[in-house]
Amino acid sequence: MLYLGLSCLLLHVLVVFGTELTFELPDNEKECFYEELEKDVRFDFDFQVISGGNYDVDCFVIDPLDNVLYNEKKKQYDSFSHTTDMKGVYKVCFSNEFSTFTDKTVYLDFRHGDEEPLLESMTRSSALTQMESSCVSLHEILNSVAESQTWYRLREAHDRIKAEHLLERVSYWSIGETILLFVIGIGQVIMLRSFFSDKKGSLAATT
């Protein structure tokens, strides 16, 4: 009975989440995310700018007493971890206020605490069998595989968006330059003709 109670308590302590969000940050705006955390909880978050302008954003983290824990300007990607000193609401903000007309797409991954156990009864403090411990290590390895897949997916999205912008720009500039070329070529000839036509007219008038 006491054991069950203890394991219930353990379960209560271990229930936590991580959140992964990709959102759009319009120009001249700030977006904040808040998380209520207990004392002595380790949290880490990382962010990446996937698309928009120069692919950079300002980021700052504020604790419940309004102290700045992390403040970076114009970063493309970064990660930050911290162990909380007090219980309260921690704020993570992204600012695109330095940009006048480009929207940014930002990926944020905020993790805190430990991973949730699979099932209620799995919080036994007894030793795991060999099978169980190999399962646990496999699970951890697969977690890191999934994480690096996410990393590569984001980098690929970033590069692909850059390449698509490049293609767009090349198309528009090519068409624009061709039109400009024609306009200038024909315009020069017309202007030159108009100079000589006037002169001929004034010449005829004076003689």
Added chain:
Amino acid sequence: MVSVKMQSCVLSVLLLNVFYSVVSSLYFHIGETEKKCFIEEIPDETMIIGNYRTQLYDKQREEYLPATQGLGMFVEVRDPDDKVILSRQYGSEGRFTFTSHTPGEHQICLHSNSSKFSLFAGGLLRVHLDIQVGEHANNYAEIAAKDKLTELQLRVRQLVEQVDQIQKEQNYQRYREERFRQTSESTNQRVLWWSIVQTLILVAIGIWQMRHLKSFFEAKKLV
């Protein structure tokens, strides 16, 4: 009597856990007419479960309380081809689920359905949001109960699901790389072709200008 006590203990702790887990998600503020969108880039046949909870600022008590009954959130999900796959209104607390059928960027948009300004009264709505993708969306307790799995079998099932998700992601990666390569090759071709065309146009215009002006001046008897 002991078993009743045990049951109530487990039940209360489970309830507490549910409450605690819903309380401790990331939250953000949303204005009355504001629409907040989140992008999820996922492979096909992947399930996404989203949970949200809203709180409204109560000026009298100066704190955030669960939102009133009339206030709901409108959830809209679009697939990579901009087709709407989910468009529903939920209450102040909701849970939405969808499965992707095409790989790519899905957009999940939330906005409040409030038409009465007095509900917000200059404040903001606080939205707690939690989105679980793929393998994380599985409820293992349910799976264990349904298929009557032992602990070890459940762990292995979780590993199988994880590996499945990784494989889907790899296939999606291959598809994305192909798209990227096509874009790059298209750019390369376009740059090459337009450079040649522009050089030819430049030369052609140059020759035309000289010939035209020569004939013009000859006609004007200046040359």
